[in-house]
Amino acid sequence: MLASVHSHQPTDPTTDPQCYSVPILYIKTAVALPTLECVQAPFPAPDCMKATVASTLHVLNKTDWNCLGDLDLAAPGLTPRVRYRGDSSLRFVKHQLLVKFDTPQELLTLPPDTSFALHGPYIDGSLMRNHVAHWLYRNTGRYSPRTQHVAVYIAEGTHKPKYFGLYLLLETIGYGPNRVGLAENKATCAPDDQSGGWGWQFNPLMYGTYSPNIMQDQYQGQFGMGARPILMFPPGDTTSQAMRDAFVGEKGFLPQYYRYLWHNMTSPLGLKQHIDLGSFADYLLHTEWSLNQDAYTRSAYFFKDRHLPVEAGPVWDFNLAFGLGARATTAAWMFTQQPAWMRLLCNFEFAGLVIARWKTLRRGAWSDASVDAFVDAAAAPLLRTLAKCHNWMTDRESCASVSGVNHGSYQDQLGQLKASMAARAAWMDTNVDALYRRLDGSFCGTLPEFNCALDGHDGGCVTNPAAYYAAVNATPAIRQPYAGPPCAPSSSVNPNDAYNVPSIDPCWLSVGSYVTAGYITLTCSGHGLCPPGPNATCQCANQAVTADCSSTVSFASMLPRHATTVMVVATAVIVTGLALFVRRRRPIARYGGARVKLTYGTA
Numbered sequence: 354m355l356a357s358v359h360s361h362q363p364t365d366p367t368t369d370p371q372c373y374s375v376p377i378l379y380i381k382t383a384v385a386l387p388t389l390e391c392v393q394a395p396f397p398a399p400d401c402m403k404a405t406v407a408s409t410l411h412v413l414n415k416t417d418w419n420c421l422g423d424l425d426l427a428a429p430g431l432t433p434r435v436r437y438r439g440d441s442s443l444r445f446v447k448h449q450l451l452v453k454f455d456t457p458q459e460l461l462t463l464p465p466d467t468s469f470a471l472h473g474p475y476i477d478g479s480l481m482r483n484h485v486a487h488w489l490y491r492n493t494g495r496y497s498p499r500t501q502h503v504a505v506y507i508a509e510g511t512h513k514p515k516y517f518g519l520y521l522l523l524e525t526i527g528y529g530p531n532r533v534g535l536a537e538n539k540a541t542c543a544p545d546d547q548s549g550g551w552g553w554q555f556n557p558l559m560y561g562t563y564s565p566n567i568m569q570d571q572y573q574g575q576f577g578m579g580a581r582p583i584l585m586f587p588p589g590d591t592t593s594q595a596m597r598d599a600f601v602g603e604k605g606f607l608p609q610y611y612r613y614l615w616h617n618m619t620s621p622l623g624l625k626q627h628i629d630l631g632s633f634a635d636y637l638l639h640t641e642w643s644l645n646q647d648a649y650t651r652s653a654y655f656f657k658d659r660h661l662p663v664e665a666g667p668v669w670d671f672n673l674a675f676g677l678g679a680r681a682t683t684a685a686w687m688f689t690q691q692p693a694w695m696r697l698l699c700n701f702e703f704a705g706l707v708i709a710r711w712k713t714l715r716r717g718a719w720s721d722a723s724v725d726a727f728v729d730a731a732a733a734p735l736l737r738t739l740a741k742c743h744n745w746m747t748d749r750e751s752c753a754s755v756s757g758v759n760h761g762s763y764q765d766q767l768g769q770l771k772a773s774m775a776a777r778a779a780w781m782d783t784n785v786d787a788l789y790r791r792l793d794g795s796f797c798g799t800l801p802e803f804n805c806a807l808d809g810h811d812g813g814c815v816t817n818p819a820a821y822y823a824a825v826n827a828t829p830a831i832r833q834p835y836a837g838p839p840c841a842p843s844s845s846v847n848p849n850d851a852y853n854v855p856s857i858d859p860c861w862l863s864v865g866s867y868v869t870a871g872y873i874t875l876t877c878s879g880h881g882l883c884p885p886g887p888n889a890t891c892q893c894a895n896q897a898v899t900a901d902c903s904s905t906v907s908f909a910s911m912l913p914r915h916a917t918t919v920m921v922v923a924t925a926v927i928v929t930g931l932a933l934f935v936r937r938r939r940p941i942a943r944y945g946g947a948r949v950k951l952t953y954g955t956a
Contacts, residue, residue, distance in 0.1 A: 366417075370741055371420055371421040373418065373751065374417070374734035375501075376414035377413040378503050381410075388402075397878065408435045410431040410452070411426060412431070432454075433453055435450055436453075445473070446748075448517070450505075452470070454468075464531040469523070469524060472520060472523055478759030478766035479766040479767050481770055482672065482674050482677070484731055492719065494831040497668055502522070504519055526585070536658055536835040539587065539591060540591065543844070546659055546840035547596055549659035550658050551584075552654070553565070553582040553583060554583050556652055559863065563861045564582065564875070566885045566889055570608075575611070576696060578650060578653065590857050592858075594852045594888065595853050597887075601885070601887055602886065606663060618799065621807065628662050629664040630829065631706065631829035634707045641686060645668075646674075647673070649690075650691070654669060659835065659840075675773050676774075701804045709827035712785070715778065721775050724775075725771055728771055736763065738751050789803075791812065791815065803815065859883075860883035863876055876891070877901060879902075
C-alpha cells in the first residue's frame, strides 16, 4: 500500500466526504474480521465472532479538519489486537470493537492503559448517550470512562479501507492507576491487605470469565442482585484458594453486607461500614435519571479498595438510556423493582443523602443549562461533518451510520435527547422529597417506622423534608485512586502450599451460558456443578478423570476394567437389534407354492 491512502489533492474539507471534524482512526487488520457465518467451535468455546486479530492502528488528529488522504501509512503505527465486542449489539450492522494493547498506551486524549472500546452508536441516533452519561458521572467527582468521538476506517486483510461510521472511543472499565485505581491484591499479600482491591460486575457469564461461587442463602437470594458476580479484578488466575474462600465465605464482605440488609435496618448507623453511601447514592441517581433499565442488574459494576467499604460503579452501557428502550417515559422510580436498592432507601442516612445529593448536583453540573451546553458543544464537530450527508443516517462517508428506526434530522435527535433528560430530571425534582416516607415493615425483617432519622419513630421528614435533608452533608468525601504502599507480604505463604498460591479454580472459571447448548453447565468445563461457598470442588456429570471435568473416561480405557460388563451390554444390543429387525420386516405366509403378503388392520 502507498504511503498515503490515496493520492490526495487539496480539496475543500467542507465538501470532501473523506474529511471529518473529529479524529480519524484507521485500522489495518492482518486478516479479515469474522462474519456472522464464522464456524463456531462446539460448545463450550468462545464465540467465533469475537476472534482476535492483529492490526496496525493509525491516528489522524489535526486541529480542524482530518482528511483520509492525509494519513501517512508509511509511518509506524500502533499495533493493537482488535475484535468485535458486545452481546446483543454483536449482531448489529455497525459493530462494536475492542482494542487491546500489550503495554499501556495513550490514545488521543485518553491516558495510557491497555484496553479501549470503539462504541458504534446504532440505535442511538444522537450519537451522544454514552458520551453524556459518562460526563455526568464524572461530574460527581467519581471515575467514569473518558470518551471522544472519532471516524473509523477499517482495511481488512488485503481489502481496501471501508468506512465504518462515526464512533465513540472510550476507556473500558479498568482498575489501573489511570482508571478506578485499586490497590494491588495478590496471593502473596498479607491476609489483611487482601481486603482490596476487588472489582466485580453483574452480567451474564461469558466464556473465560471468573465468577465467584458466592454463598446461596436467603440473604444473597434477596439482596445479591439475583446472579453470580463476575470477577473483574484481580485477574482470576492470579488468585489463591485462600483469597477465593475469603471472598465467598460467610465472613466475606458481600455475604456480610447482605446479612446486614436483612437483619439490621433498626441499627442504621452500621450501613456505612459495609458500603460507601455516597457512591451508592450517585449511582442510584444517575441510573434513575438516565432511565438505564439494565444498570441495576446488568453491566452493574462494584469494587472494594483496601480497608474501605464497597463502592458502586463505574457506570456502563447506555445504548437504551435517556428515552430509548422500554423505559422511555417512565414516571416512577425504577429502583422499586430491585429489593437490594429498596432496602437501602429504608436507611435514614442513605435516603437523606440521596435527596440532598440530587438537589446539590442539580444546582451545578447536572442542571438543565449545563447539560444543554455540553451536548451542544459535543455535537458541533459532528454537525459540521454530517452537513455533507444527503441522508445523515446512512453508512456513506461523513455520515453517521445509524439505524433507520431513527427519524428526522440529526438536530431532531439531539432535541429528543435533551427533552428526555429535562423531562426526567423535572420529574425527579418533583418526587425526590417523597423518598422520605413511612416504611412498610412487611417487606422482610424488622424495619423502623420512618426513614427520617436515627429515631425510627420520627416521622417529621414526611411533612417537612427540607428540615432533614438540609442537615445532610451533600458533598461526601470521594475516594481517590489508591496511592498507598504495596501490600505487605504474607509471612505464611509457602510456595509449596497449594492453598495459598495462585491457581485456577474450575468452580470460578466460567464457560458461559449458551442458549444454543442449554445442557452445558456454567463452570467445571461445562460438565459439572460446584456447591456454593468456600473450598468447593466440581461434581462432574461426565465420568471425568480430572478435577475440572475436562477429561472423561474413554471407551478404550473402560475395556480392561469393565470387559465383562461391556460384553454383556454388547450382546444385549446385538440381540435387541436383531429382534427389532425381524419385527420390522413385513410378515409373509407360504401356501404351497404361492406367497401371500399379509396386511394388518381391518379390511
